[in-house]
Amino acid sequence: DTAVSQTPKYLVTQMGNDKSIKCEQNLGHDTMYWYKQDSKKFLKIMFSYNNKELIINETVPNRFSPKSPDKAHLNLHINSLELGDSAVYFCASSQTSGEQFFGPGTRLTVL
Amino acid sequence: SQELEQSPQSLIVQEGKNLTINCTSSKTLYGLYWYKQKYGEGLIFLMMLQKGGEEKSHEKITAKLDEKKQQSSLHITASQPSHAGIYLCGAGGNFGNEKLTFGTGTRLTIIP
Numbered sequence: 001d002t003a004v005s006q007t008p009k010y011l012v013t014q015m016g017n018d019k020s021i022k023c024e025q026n027l028g029h030d031t032m033y034w035y036k037q038d039s040k041k042f043l044k045i046m047f048s049y050n051n052k053e054l055i056i057n058e059t060v061p062n063r064f065s066p067k068s069p070d071k072a073h074l075n076l077h078i079n080s081l082e083l084g085d086s087a088v089y090f091c092a093s094s095q096t097s098g099e100q101f102f103g104p105g106t107r108l109t110v111l
Numbered sequence: 112s113q114e115l116e117q118s119p120q121s122l123i124v125q126e127g128k129n130l131t132i133n134c135t136s137s138k139t140l141y142g143l144y145w146y147k148q149k150y151g152e153g154l155i156f157l158m159m160l161q162k163g164g165e166e167k168s169h170e171k172i173t174a175k176l177d178e179k180k181q182q183s184s185l186h187i188t189a190s191q192p193s194h195a196g197i198y199l200c201g202a203g204g205n206f207g208n209e210k211l212t213f214g215t216g217t218r219l220t221i222i223p
Contacts (some may be wrong), residue, residue, distance in 0.1 A: 004153070033210065041197060041218075043154075045210040056210050090153060099144060100211060102154040 003027050004103035006091050012109045013081055021076045021106045023091030032074035033092040033100065034066060049074050086110045113138045113202050115214035123220045124190050132185045132217045134200035140180045142203035144211060149196045195221045
């Protein structure tokens with residue numbers, strides 16, 4: 001059973017399009033995250049939700065909007081995609097204390 | 112903001128040899144996490160350290176946090192091809208639901 005799953009695994013799209021990435025965790029965790037890993041493999045936090053409430057919002061363009069319909073899901077919607085948005089996006093979840101469990105990543109390529 | 116520097120950036124080691132990866136923080140570490148990433152896959156949690164001087168081992172991997180809690184090392188004994196990947200250290204807060212600030216990563220290649 002996959003603990004943290006993301007869909008799709010690969011996403012190729014044109015500049016200007018709007019796309020969504022979905023994340024689900026079956027671990028019963030109350031906190032979920034989105035991270036972005038750039039071409040140099042540098043991994044950086046974007047958002048964090050705790051019990052469906054936004055608790056961390058790093059300096060991310062307004063084109064990125066996370067949505068948490070329930071504790072087990074945290075989706076990422078991106079409007080007006082730009083070339084610089086190309087990266088691997090990782091979802092993660094954790095309990096109040098303890099390590100974060102990461103999903104397999106979604107490789108986004110903007111053409 | 113906290114910054115983590117890892118060294119070396121890349122490492123090529125012959126199978127069976129020992130190796131060490133270092134992680135240095137610009138601020139005191141309250142929770143230091145080690146993760147491993149294989150190409151095209153997510154991050155796999157290895158170990159978490161919180162106390163100064165703490166040391167943890169799992170199979171052939173040992174992680175240490177120095178007394179001042181600003182530096183951590185990851186040591187692999189008798190390396191195997193399965194150890195190849197990117198190793199990332201991450202700094203968190205006292206609680207698990209705080210963001211992780213990741214280091215620059217170390218790419219480990221094992222030569223047969």
